[in-house]
Amino acid sequence: xxxxxxxxxxxxxxxxxxxxxxxxxxxxxxxxxxxxxxxxxxxxxxxxxxxxxxxxxxxxxxxxxxxxxxxxxxxxxxxxxxxxxxxxxxxxxxxxxxxxxxxxxxxxxxxxxxxxxxxxxxxxxxxxxxxxxxxxxxxxxxxxxxxxxxxxxxxxxxxxxxxxxxxxxxxxxxxxxxxxxxxxxxxxxxxxxxxxxxxxxxxxxxxxxxxxxxxxxxxxxxxxxxxxxxxxxxxxxxxxxxxxxxxxxxxxxxxxxxxxxxxxxxxxxxxxxxxxxxxxxxxxxxxxxxxxxxxxxxxxxxxxxxxxxxxxxxxxxxxxxxxxxxxxxxxxxxxxxxxxxxxxxxxxxxxxxxxxxxxxxxxxxxxxxxxxxxxxxxxxxxxxxxxxxxxxxxxxxxxxxxxxxxxxxxxxxxxxxxxxxxxxxxxxxxxxxxxxxxxxxxxxxxxxxxxxxxxxxxxxxxxxxxxxxxxxxxxxxxxxxxxxxxxxxxxxxxxxxxxxxxxxxxxxxxxxxxxxxxxxxxxxxxxxxxxxxxxxxxxxxxxxxxxxxxxxxxxxxxxxxxxxxxxxxxx
Numbered sequence: 001x002x003x004x005x006x007x008x009x010x011x012x013x014x015x016x017x018x019x020x021x022x023x024x025x026x027x028x029x030x031x032x033x034x035x036x037x038x039x040x041x042x043x044x045x046x047x048x049x050x051x052x053x054x055x056x057x058x059x060x061x062x063x064x065x066x067x068x069x070x071x072x073x074x075x076x077x078x079x080x081x082x083x084x085x086x087x088x089x090x091x092x093x094x095x096x097x098x099x100x101x102x103x104x105x106x107x108x109x110x111x112x113x114x115x116x117x118x119x120x121x122x123x124x125x126x127x128x129x130x131x132x133x134x135x136x137x138x139x140x141x142x143x144x145x146x147x148x149x150x151x152x153x154x155x156x157x158x159x160x161x162x163x164x165x166x167x168x169x170x171x172x173x174x175x176x177x178x179x180x181x182x183x184x185x186x187x188x189x190x191x192x193x194x195x196x197x198x199x200x201x202x203x204x205x206x207x208x209x210x211x212x213x214x215x216x217x218x219x220x221x222x223x224x225x226x227x228x229x230x231x232x233x234x235x236x237x238x239x240x241x242x243x244x245x246x247x248x249x250x251x252x253x254x255x256x257x258x259x260x261x262x263x264x265x266x267x268x269x270x271x272x273x274x275x276x277x278x279x280x281x282x283x284x285x286x287x288x289x290x291x292x293x294x295x296x297x298x299x300x301x302x303x304x305x306x307x308x309x310x311x312x313x314x315x316x317x318x319x320x321x322x323x324x325x326x327x328x329x330x331x332x333x334x335x336x337x338x339x340x341x342x343x344x345x346x347x348x349x350x351x352x353x354x355x356x357x358x359x360x361x362x363x364x365x366x367x368x369x370x371x372x373x374x375x376x377x378x379x380x381x382x383x384x385x386x387x388x389x390x391x392x393x394x395x396x397x398x399x400x401x402x403x404x405x406x407x408x409x410x411x412x413x414x415x416x417x418x419x420x421x422x423x424x425x426x427x428x429x430x431x432x433x434x435x436x437x438x439x440x441x442x443x444x445x446x447x448x449x450x451x452x453x454x455x456x457x458x459x460x461x462x463x464x465x466x467x468x469x470x471x472x473x474x475x476x477x478x479x480x481x482x483x484x485x486x487x488x489x490x491x492x493x494x495x496x497x498x499x500x501x502x503x504x505x506x507x508x509x510x511x512x513x514x515x516x517x518x519x520x521x522x523x524x525x526x527x528x529x530x531x532x533x534x535x536x537x538x539x540x541x542x543x544x545x546x547x548x549x550x551x552x553x554x555x556x557x558x559x560x561x562x563x564x565x566x567x568x569x570x571x
Contacts (some may be wrong), residue, residue, distance in 0.1 A: 009051040016041050032280055039284020059282040065275025066131045067234045070245040074252020075261045090322050091158025100126035117355055123319040123555045125306055129156045129339040132374050147330040150358045159246045169349050202254030210260050215443045221286045259446050260458045265463035287368040310336045326385035333381025337370035339466045411437040413560050416461035417481035418445040425479050477503040496521030
């Protein structure tokens with residue numbers, strides 16, 4: 001592609017996507033619907049300008065965004081939490097796939113006499129979109145809600161189901177069988193070996209490499225190693241016949257307990273956001289309005305029937321697993337669409353002759369259109385759930401109790417710097433039962449925090465993506481104890497621009513530095529040298545038996561009006 005053509009295509013895409021996202025967000029439907037509409041507008045099936053005809057290649061590339069999304073979710077998922085969710089993963093998730101797949105296959109059998117084709121279509125359309133649902137939950141801040149955790153459990157089981165479904169396609173085809181080339185036991189052995197290798201790689205080798213780079217303060221190398229780790233994990237599981245996203249999720253989960261997970265999230269988040277946006281645009285470009293024009297009523301019937309089947313079965317299963325009425329409704333409408341893995345499975349089925357071209361085009365259109373309807377379905381589900389909660393006096397479901405097991409509960413206080421001052425502040429907060437989180441870039445300080453068994457993580461407080469990763473908007477105060485004035489000043493400006501109401505308490509060297517920090521947005525700034533002098537002065541006054549009340553009054557007067565009493569004498 002010529003440079004001028006590429007620049008024009010990029011400008012066109014950004015223009016259309018910006019307008020569509022702004023309008024979609026303004027209507028309360030979220031950004032995903034806007035990106036899908038933008039994809040339709042600039043896609044090869046649009047009568048207007050088209051940016052590319054290679055939609056499938058673009059979608060394959062942008063699926064890296066799904067890989068990064070699952071990696072970031074894995075960073076927030078401790079293995080203990082996953083084990084605690086086993087009932088919903090293997091129970092609710094498995095039943096959803098089997099029952100929804102059987103019901104959809106039964107419906108399709110009225111129009112497709114070949115039972116093999118109907119079965120494959122039913123099981124594939126029973127899967128939901130991990131990319132859509134997880135992005136929506138993340139965008140709405142509901143990843144740790146009760147319905148968010150249950151939806152994630154079902155999606156995780158669906159990702160695992162990709163393996164047997166891919167294995168099912170050659171069995172159903174006339175081209176050959178699964179055992180003709182690779183025996184099942186050999187495939188299972190390969191999968192086990194690769195997962196074992198991933199465990200060793202992510203649990204032992206990667207943390208050691210990251211620690212060595214951290215000691216060298218080599219942030220660029222840390223980012224490159226993290227990206228290499230994600231793609232190696234994704235490639236390994238893809239080689240084993242698993243989904244790439246599953247490999248990235250496993251690697252993220254292995255690194256979730258490390259002291260680097262917040263900074264890793266800060267590194268990956270911007271690239272994930274860009275690729276996920278392009279992924280939704282690519283899905284929109286896959287939608288062919290011409291398929292609807294050929295037989296719009298039949299297409300609409302298939303779309304409504306499949307969504308209705310999934311809604312009903314998901315709701316019944318959620319209620320059967322003891323979930324509240326409103327939670328069951330939200331889960332049903334979250335997972336009612338078909339997923340992006342349908343493109344992969346239907347493509348493989350078409351290549352082996354399990355489905356013909358007409359069925360493939362119609363199935364892809366159903367998948368894409370159900371994705372397009374997802375934001376609307378979620379919005380409708382929220383309204384129905386709220387109405388049911390109001391009728392029955394139910395409260396909005398609280399955060400899933402398992403969320404506390406991740407170790408990433410939003411802290412009340414964030415401490416930047418875990419040196420001697422930060423250590424003291426953390427001790428006082430801990431004694432007062434106040435939740436906190438500390439970040440530092442000094443390896444010695446992080447080692448100290450690990451020895452103290454405290455939540456001290458590697459991270460640069462001046463990184464805006466890190467502030468998002470540590471949930472700055474949910475904290476009440478930030479304490480800056482870093483002994484590096486430029487870093488503290490940059491952090492104060494960044495934190496204040498991100499959160500106008502948060503309390504910022506900063507450490508400074510002298511009164512001049514305090515004035516600069518206060519002007520930059522700090523709530524209060526304390527001069528370390530002057531405070532030490534005042535402490536010495538209070539000890540002297542106490543030694544002279546002036547009385548505690550008198551000493552406290554003098555100290556209060558010294559600190560009053562920004563240390564006016566002592567500041568005037570220092571001129």
